[in-house]
Amino acid sequence: MIEAIGLHKHFGALHVLKGVDLRVADRELVFVIGPSGSGKSTLLRCLNRLETPDAGSIVVDGIDLMHRRTDLNAARRRIGMVFQGFNLYPHMTALGNVTLALRKVAGKGRAEAEALGLAALERVGLRDRAGHTPGQLSGGQQQRVAIARAIALEPRVMLFDEPTSALDPELVGSVLAVMRELREDGMTMVVVSHEMGFARAAADRVVFMDHGQIVEQGPPAAIFEAPQEARTQAFIGQIQRH
Amino acid sequence: MLDTFFNVEIMKAAWPILLAGLGNTLLLSVTVVPLGLLGGLMLALLARLHSPWVRWPLMAWVDFFRAFPPLVLLILLYAGLPFIGIELGGFGCVAIAFFLNTGAYYGEILRAGIDSVPTGQTEAARSTGLSASQTMAWVVLPQAVRNVLPDLMSNTLEVVKLTALGSVVAMPELLFQARQAQSLTYNPTPIVVAALVYFALLWPLVRLLSRLENRALRAG
């Protein structure tokens, strides 16, 4: 489903991605962990070309994202993204947030877009909040609306960039529950997060990144219980002490 | 074209006249800016008295002068007062009109600045034994001014630009001198030069303000 090969990215003098290869199979859930500044968010943002890598190739669902003639906007419709800070549009209702791209990118009429939008809100358990603005919703509800905004477009892949980091602890569960349901419906997902419990329970594969490189990857049990590399051991040890 | 708008001969001839005008513009500015600030400070401090007997008249006063074009105020003083035997002259009229007009603007800005200082600051100062006026002078006002510095500077820019109104009441400031020179030479070069002088004088302030405003909006 995703084939990203040889990605390099510089921010000025900083070399953030140093030749990263990531392949994600259909219906696979890949969990990306690593210390802050390891390049994991940058990697994720390359997968829908919010960042443009300096070198490398990215093919998602058969579409070459690095090709000059590729219609990025059409491609992004098929690659959902959920952000750490929700990034809901504050001037629109929850339903407005969900239907904007349905109408403007997918070209649906108002009635059809609203039906699809309500269905997406239903899936995240917030159909009754359709008329609320983001300011009237809790953080967990806002993040679920953001997920609905992405899944309403029927993406082939979902990218999650630390989706629960900005949430109060008691609100994390509702967001993870929605992600788990997506997983059970067979969505291909790449998740950057610190929720190790969720990784253990739901991930097919865990990828550990450090200093712009993938250090080690494998099934959750292998990475968490028996990491091979010293850097992985140090990182896992650190988070388990918490 | 160059001969019309940038005539070097005329520039040379008009330069001393314009320079005198610039001097008067600067003199006018350094008179009216402190006057306006003083008036504004008085209004802002009065607004601290939360009595409705003060607040409503104050708000009416401020809105009155915000609604009144400064030129109208100036003409009213300059052309109206002599009818009852009061001759203030151009400079006096400009000074009074600006005191009233820009004072209202400065007052609104300073009031917002004072409101932006948390009450905890006043409480802390009073708890150490400072009097109300000491607290205002040493604790609240410095923070208030810093919080609204871009607005104060922006208003000051407007005040300096407003001094061009002096030309209407025969104050020999920069614009007036330029128009005198223009009508003597039948050539617009002096006005063009005067515009360039205003630009050279105020551009640094405009640039600085533009940066500050962008930052303020982004933080808000």
Place this chain on the structure above:
Amino acid sequence: MTGWERFLDTFFNAKVMAKYWPDILHGMWVTIELAMLVVVTGIASGLALALLRAAGIRPLNWLMIFVVDALRALPPLVIIVLIYFGLPSAGLTPSGFVSTWAALALVLMAFSEEIFWAGITAVPRGQWEAARSTGLSYAQALFHVVLPQALRLTIPPLTSRTIAITKGTALGSVVAVSEILGQASSAVSNSYNPSPLILGAAAYLVLFIPVVVAGRWVETRFAWKK
């Protein structure tokens, strides 16, 4: 005649006022016309410039910043005089009305461009990213997501700036525009009595007090911080 009666007779002379109020009324219409033109063209062109600036064409943006700076640094009266007395030497003879309109619209354009641009850059980057991540184009993200939020931020500063510049219509009297102040001034010199000025001042208050009060309401309604 007591002092008070003399004062009333001088500044509130009923006979003079009765004679000249139609002139002042006519001046009010000219002022309203001029103000409307300035507000509509000034803000529309300011918004257009800000959107052009968002397109990010470097040399064009530098030119734009310079022109905007110049228009902010020059006193509006200087711009009016420059257009009215300067352009005839270049073969163009704009009327006083056109000169005043053009000058004030340019000034409002410059200020509103700055305000709109500041508003656009104040919208968090995440809003752009979220919009683009769902497949919206740059222009769609700008118009549907960023601009509505930016406009909300810009309403308070734009309102007070627009009021301040619109009051500048009185400057038209300097270049023989027969707006309120122009009418009042000529009435004073015709009647040797300052009552028309008082009438003119009242006319300004009638026009602008509602605007200032409405502006105060708008400023609190759309206050800076949410």
